[in-house]
Amino acid sequence: MSRSTLATFVLLLQRDVRARFIGSASGWIWLILNPLLLLAVYSFVFGVIFQARVPPGLEMPFVAWLAVALWPWLMFSEGVLKGSQSIREHAALISKVSLPRELLVFASVSAVFLLHLAGYLAVFLVLVVLGIDLHWAGLPRLLLALVSLFVLTSGLALGLSAIQVYVRDLEQALPTVMMFWFFLTPILYAPSLLPSDLGAWLDLNPLTWWMAEIRGGILHAESLPGWPALAMLLGSLAVAWAGHRIFRRLSPYFEDFL
Amino acid sequence: MTRPLLSLANASKRYPPTVNSGERFRAFWQLLWRGKAEGGTAVLEDISFDIMPGESLAIIGSNGAGKSTLLKIITGVLAPTTGTIEQNGSVAALLELGAGFDPEYTGLDNLRMNAAFLGLSRREVDERLDDILAFADIGDSVYEPVKHYSSGMVVRLGFAVVASVRPDLLITDEVLAVGDESFQKKCIRWIEGYLADGGTMLMVSHSMYQVQKLCRHALWLDEGKVSMYGDVFDVTQSYLAWHERKDARDVGARAGSNPDAPYRIRSMTLGENEGNSLMLAVGDPLEVRLELAAPDGRSPEALFGIVRADGTPVYGVATDHDEIEPYPVGDNGWVVILRFPELPLLPGGYTLRAHAMDPEGLRVCDTIEQSFTVTGRSRELGLVRLKHEWRKP
Numbered sequence: 001m002s003r004s005t006l007a008t009f010v011l012l013l014q015r016d017v018r019a020r021f022i023g024s025a026s027g028w029i030w031l032i033l034n035p036l037l038l039l040a041v042y043s044f045v046f047g048v049i050f051q052a053r054v055p056p057g058l059e060m061p062f063v064a065w066l067a068v069a070l071w072p073w074l075m076f077s078e079g080v081l082k083g084s085q086s087i088r089e090h091a092a093l094i095s096k097v098s099l100p101r102e103l104l105v106f107a108s109v110s111a112v113f114l115l116h117l118a119g120y121l122a123v124f125l126v127l128v129v130l131g132i133d134l135h136w137a138g139l140p141r142l143l144l145a146l147v148s149l150f151v152l153t154s155g156l157a158l159g160l161s162a163i164q165v166y167v168r169d170l171e172q173a174l175p176t177v178m179m180f181w182f183f184l185t186p187i188l189y190a191p192s193l194l195p196s197d198l199g200a201w202l203d204l205n206p207l208t209w210w211m212a213e214i215r216g217g218i219l220h221a222e223s224l225p226g227w228p229a230l231a232m233l234l235g236s237l238a239v240a241w242a243g244h245r246i247f248r249r250l251s252p253y254f255e256d257f258l
Numbered sequence: 259m260t261r262p263l264l265s266l267a268n269a270s271k272r273y274p275p276t277v278n279s280g281e282r283f284r285a286f287w288q289l290l291w292r293g294k295a296e297g298g299t300a301v302l303e304d305i306s307f308d309i310m311p312g313e314s315l316a317i318i319g320s321n322g323a324g325k326s327t328l329l330k331i332i333t334g335v336l337a338p339t340t341g342t343i344e345q346n347g348s349v350a351a352l353l354e355l356g357a358g359f360d361p362e363y364t365g366l367d368n369l370r371m372n373a374a375f376l377g378l379s380r381r382e383v384d385e386r387l388d389d390i391l392a393f394a395d396i397g398d399s400v401y402e403p404v405k406h407y408s409s410g411m412v413v414r415l416g417f418a419v420v421a422s423v424r425p426d427l428l429i430t431d432e433v434l435a436v437g438d439e440s441f442q443k444k445c446i447r448w449i450e451g452y453l454a455d456g457g458t459m460l461m462v463s464h465s466m467y468q469v470q471k472l473c474r475h476a477l478w479l480d481e482g483k484v485s486m487y488g489d490v491f492d493v494t495q496s497y498l499a500w501h502e503r504k505d506a507r508d509v510g511a512r513a514g515s516n517p518d519a520p521y522r523i524r525s526m527t528l529g530e531n532e533g534n535s536l537m538l539a540v541g542d543p544l545e546v547r548l549e550l551a552a553p554d555g556r557s558p559e560a561l562f563g564i565v566r567a568d569g570t571p572v573y574g575v576a577t578d579h580d581e582i583e584p585y586p587v588g589d590n591g592w593v594v595i596l597r598f599p600e601l602p603l604l605p606g607g608y609t610l611r612a613h614a615m616d617p618e619g620l621r622v623c624d625t626i627e628q629s630f631t632v633t634g635r636s637r638e639l640g641l642v643r644l645k646h647e648w649r650k651p
Contacts, residue, residue: 010380097358
């Protein structure tokens with residue numbers, strides 16, 4: 001990556017991050033406030049109304065158990081959604097300026113990850129203040145999982161953003177698909193709570209693996225990553241490779257269809 | 259031998275059908291599996307040319323001729339459907355009204371973004387920032403969103419960024435028309451300096467004056483095909499002549515040769531050329547030979563007129579004005595030869611029209627016309643070169 005490509009990427013990223021806050025008076029405060037409010041809502045709905053319980057063997061409020069997995073999910077789903085819109089969003093730029101178009105997708109996905117990472121940090125801070133028992137030795141494992149999640153998200157966003165230029169229906173369908181995916185992923189519930197014949201099916205959903213990996217390190221004190229971490233990394237690299245191939249194949253003709 | 263900076267070989271572009279979603283989906287499928295889509299509208303066909311370092315090429319043509327599509331292919335925004343494009347320079351900068359500007363962001367943000375697109379790193383932009391702002395000369399407006407800018411201010415900013423980059427290949431698409439007089443002069447001065455230092459430029463413009471001033475070669479694009487490519491004066495003059503003829507055609511169809519007229523024209527020959535068009539230079543001699551036929555042995559009168567290709571009359575003269583009689587050649591035929599020893603017409607397209615008139619010189623019986631083109635490197639204005647001299651006070 002040349003220096004000017006890097007400069008372009010940084011500027012695009014800044015733009016994407018700032019675009020979220022343009023027009024709001026104290027934009028940066030919302031960055032921290034939003035996730036905390038969201039956490040409060042989940043805590044009320046699931047902790048107070050539904051009386052949801054953490055899986056046996058853990059001593060912590062349900063909301064802490066939820067929050068650790070919810071933010072990575074937000075990174076993933078919003079990254080895929082925003083990233084796949086990024087090409088159509090920048091149609092004016094694409095039809096005028098010749099630039100590596102992948103940058104637009106990467107910048108958009110990176111912006112989502114950065115923003116939610118900030119929220120994730122705020123959440124962890126609150127958990128620490130509340131005295132929740134977190135296992136910091138599992139942090140590297142968590143970070144590794146986030147890296148492979150970023151690779152997976154970028155790959156999906158690359159492929160989908162290219163396809164979306166041609167198949168506009170995708171824009172309508174994706175949010176619903178993501179919602180469905182959310183409930184098929186053990187975020188609000190633990191896989192162990194399901195009947196065992198259903199639990200096996202859950203493993204077909206790749207995000208199940210990520211949730212297990214993320215919770216395993218920081219909550220269950222299993223600080224060493226096992227073979228699933230490697231499989232996830234390889235799997236996400238394969239998805240990124242496929243997404244990039246689709247993107248490369250379709251991107252010379254974007255301008256015709258935008 | 260130096261390598262061309264840019265080389266297009268048989269580049270063609272078809273826009274695939276994109277109207278309904280079925281067509282889009284089919285095109286998507288074909289692109290994904292075979293790497294090309296079928297059908298569509300041809301916008302450019304078989305364009306080939308090279309741009310050598312230091313060359314200045316103008317692309318001219320009427321609206322919808324494919325000029326902007328060609329520029330998009332050259333800048334790499336668009337991939338040609340067939341054919342190849344090879345670029346050896348590092349930077350090609352397209353200057354177009356508002357290209358790459360996001361109206362929501364401030365001028366400064368857009369400036370940084372555009373500079374990054376043109377290959378500047380963050381530090382390089384910081385170093386040149388003062389120069390860029392001085393060139394753009396839009397004051398504190400740089401801190402305002404571009405959506406509040408006038409089109410002239412947008413061009414000022416865009417040009418200032420490009421000027422600071424000094425690209426290997428500068429591509430301008432109708433930008434100079436937007437700025438005000440003083441900024442236009444500044445830009446033209448900059449471009450002239452850039453060209454004098456060996457810069458290469460590709461320019462799209464409808465102003466033949468600018469084209470002739472700044473470019474040495476021109477490419478005339480008509481309905482996606484190269485209509486003419488060569489010296490800027492030859493191409494622009496043919497282009498203008500073509501336009502004038504087109505305008506004249508639109509005004510109304512001309513009378514053709516009339517076989518039933520009593521006094522008829524048998525033939526007209528311009529110079530040595532029997533064919534359809536004749537090219538001559540400013541100040542060349544022009545000889546016209548007209549053969550007439552008369553039924554009754556009386557000599558008909560002949561009237562000659564020269565009109566500009568758009569129909570503006572330039573000069574007309576008849577045999578009876580000068581009390582000349584056509585020369586009999588037997589078989590009821592008469593011949594007139596008219597010679598202009600030094601035709602003072604300025605470059606452009608013209609039509610020579612000859613009329614056969616009755617012996618009284620009252621009625622036009624038959625008409626014939628033939629077009630010819632005057633070429634030259636002159637940038638004088640008007641129709642004819644008037645004899646003139648410059649004197650010391």
